[in-house]
Amino acid sequence: MFVDKVKVYVKGGDGGNGMVAFRREKYVPFGGPAGGDGGRGGDVVFEVDEGLRTLMDFRYQKHFKAKRGENGRSKSQHGAGGEDKIVKVPPGTVVRDADTGELIADLTEHGQRAVIARGGRGGRGNIRFATPVNPAPEIAENGEPGQERWVDLELKLLADVGLIGYPSVGKSTLLAAVSAARPKIGAYHFTTIVPNLGVVQVEDGRSFVMADLPGLIEGAHEGVGLGHQFLRHVERTKVLVHVIDMAGSEGRDPYEDWQKINEEIKLYRQDLELRPQIVAANKMDLPDAEEYLELFKEQVGPDVPVYPISAATRQGLRELLFAVADLLDQVEKEGPAEPVMEQEFTATRKIYKAEEEKPAFTIRRENEVYVVEGERIEKLVHMTNFNYHDSILRFAHTLKKMGVEDALRERGAKDGDTIRIGELEFELTDAADF
Known part of the structure; x- marks a missing residue:
């Protein structure tokens, strides 16, 4: 089961209590205060583990609490700090505050860490409150409560190439043909209801990760069908391969399919319209495909790269993979126009005014x-x-x-x-x- 969105509760450890104590040593009359401070509570820290691929573990454990700090002791001894709670998450996890929607962290690289709930500071012991007016105070603080909140975790797959297109156009068949992935393949819509990843090896030694994503339909940007579950994963891909049923085997027009899917992507997030895209004209082994292909090329114009293929017979796959690898090299050389992290934080930036x-x-x-x-x-x-x-x-x-x-x-x-x-x-x- 693939899980890509969950809600969990996190709480930082409470700080330890400070202590009221006084020196009771022989030959030291009026020894003064000697109560130590409490230790700081532990933090709840999310850490990326590249071995994880889904948020499945969070379906069974939804509460994460760090250890509280130890209380202060006599003889001016401070309590030890609480142990941090380390929570492993898959790469591509976005963490938001469940109440405000504020972005807390965007975790993409193995080993990357983010503090999600901070522990409270330890309470001060009476050694901190001694003054000339009150040299032996009976004052000690309790520890500060740790931060607690509900957070939404959303997984956006990290893949180099994303396969997009209507249901049943052959995306899963294409992934199975070019990689060792074995997605479910069936002659009905929404056979793929969760993303599948596969590593593709090109003949010249280059490789990349390809994601077969659930099919799009009209209204997907509003959540129709599997819209939002699909579109959130498109955001991370560097190159899109738009798979078209060029034979029109389900009675749809290939050019209209191409237009509608691109419009859904644009309506979901406008900058995705600029993502480099290659058209894989699939099902070229079926009747009428050649006729539709010529018409499609005229309609989209010379600026849209179109590669005729048949995922079922493996026709044209070699040329398509070389084209995808070349485009990936070009994108990685140029670098992304705007990093994902910067986009996310810019979108949620706040301006505070004194009033x-x-x-x-x-x-x-x-x-x-x-x-x-x-x-x-x-x-x-x-x-x-x-x-x-x-x-x-x-x-x-x-x-x-x-x-x-x-x-x-x-x-x-x-x-x-x-x-x-x-x-x-x-x-x-x-x-x-x-």
Whole structure:
């Protein structure tokens, strides 16, 4: 089974908690703080493995979590960092945020890595909070939560040559004739429902990877038939071989087939129209093929290279393969006009303006409860260790400094009202220390 699109959950490891500890050594009175920092949480990292060809493994495992960092220790010992979670993906995998659609990574080369979910930093121990005013603080932070998100994985095959054309024009037969690949071949539409890859050897020693892709029909750019499953793989190919049923064996006109398929490719992504293309005029062993071929050449003009072949009898295959290899050499020598990575990131580039920055927090009411929300303030709650009085005082001071108390008073909050931040609830007081 070929799988080329999945949705998975990733979570970076939480940071380890910092520790409150003090030196308890003989002959060292008032030794001072000695609580170490927590270790950083591990990252979730995707790594390309050229031995993989599909996203099949992700059908059975959809959750990937990195290890959390170790907690800090006494005697100023810091906790060890959490181990990264390495996830193997096939070359050609595109990773996007499932909620925003933002491109996270485009993984194409063996060994290439990308951090998909970062681990949280470790909480600081009380050695970090010592000051001349408070030389022995009872303050330690909890570890920062690791980043978590759902991501969409989309596989776009990495092939040098892509076979395109209507269903049942002979793409699978052609691939089987020129390589060791054995795609399913049948006398009905959409025999090929998943891409097949084959390595083609030319007589002069050159070789390239050819992909037999599911057949196109009208409306494919809108997802009709196997449209999107097919078209995403066309994006990676360097050269397209457009296979035409030149005998019109299914009652269609070869020239109209050629026009419609090219139009679908253009509507899906306009730059694909410029991809180098060779026409393989297939089924030349059938009646009327020669007559259709002459008419087709007149209609497309001299600028479109047309090679008459019969995949069934192997007629003309040698000339076609040499032409494809020569065109590949030319394309690789010239280099791509615009790298895929650059295209992807340019398309999703964002411009941030000062006036569009989100407020540090928002306040809303749920019945009698005032709910304070904001990424920074919720992280502060999570990382505050409320077991220590000094930590609570620091938390209250930080809220006051951020303007939370003043904002609550402006919204009508009075002493004794319930305030909720994340899962924490407390009462508003005059002392403003919550």
